[in-house]
Amino acid sequence: MVDVDALLAAVTSGYAAEHLPAWPDPWGGASPDDAAYSRCTEPERYEILFRRTAAWLTELARVPGLRVEPVGEVGALSQGELPVARGWRVSSDRPGTLPLLVLERDEPMPVVTFALAEAEVVLERQPDCGCDACDGGSETMLKAVDELFVEVLTSPVVVVRGEDGRWEARWSRMTAGAGGSPGPPRPAMELVAACRRIAAGEEVDLPRGARVWVSQPWLGPAPGEGVASPT
Template sequence: MTTAADLRARVGAAFARLDLPSWPDPHPDRSPRDEEYSRLTDPARYRVVHARARVWADVLREAGARAEALPAGEGAADRPFDRGVRLTVPRPGTLALLLLERDVRDPFRPDAEALPVLDVAVARPDVVVETQPDCGCDACDTGSADILGTLDEAVARVVGGPFVALRGDGWGAQWYPDGGSAWSSGEGSAHDQHGARMELCRRLVAGEDVSLPPGAEAFVGAPWFG
């Protein structure tokens, strides 16, 4: 049986053969200087997130997934992507995995090098469950191992299943067997609603007939490989 851990090991081995640059966490004590928040020293090094996504796509294809290239420009209006692939397996109840490469340019510095960003989404380009790097400034740099590890975890959670993503007006949540998270941009905090949303996700995975909050969508995925 193919497991998420097996896939991560294959990805790690294949990626190592590419011999791409790596770098340590420049702030192991998490005490960046104030000026680092407005500085992006070397955006090109973040190309590793695009490379990692391509390795994931190759490994999943080898494991039996179907890959479909996506036209550039799709996705949410505020975050169009430049290149993307949609990966699916024929097993019932699974979610499509989308790996979306973005070349993010500074509107105030049009001649500056673009920042490579990778969105991990499910079902549709706008249902993003992870973004790396999540900022890109020097202050928020956590080193290549942490960035790639976070990306790997996001993909493995979808593929390993079960996985749930909830989306509402100004809020969202995701659940997986060993954890979950929630966010909110409106009134009230994500912390206030975390328990209720995690319980809703668990009930969805269990196949219960539940009522979603008004305007909310649920995306529920089974494991890709038995």
């Protein structure tokens, strides 16, 4: 069994060896000034996210049963005016798992997006905004990347999306929630509970047209099968 703590330690060590820039939360818990919402200071510093992701991909490629493969046609994954520059598909040979897409873009600033099986099923994006007001410091972003990988490695991940993609519910042992615009057709907690039951292999009643993605832990017991089909 792979020790996830040891894996994280190796990622942290490999990243630290590069002596990359770091910065504290510029607000220290205080409210940002209004001008900060329209300002992005040194956007190139967000390239540290690419290096943290690279450290993870390097370590995961060494784990038996996991594969890290470049996505050849990244242009097909572009959304609107946000083209993807590079991409990788990380997958496990365990039954019931779905691949993780790691997608990087360079413009208008460095951004890394993590999606489950399909580019639209976004689990995490860093930086989540990029403006100075939303800057919580470099450690906050790196921690979000680490937690995303640990989540996929150690927990079931279930995503339910509305037919038009305007609402979504998600559950794992590390995060849970639901929302959208307009909001979900049912109470958020009801949909989150449905996601948890789906992870356990139970049959649930979902809103008409909803789509479901289920990925069991990559490094743990994996009952059931990965699903990415209309309900």
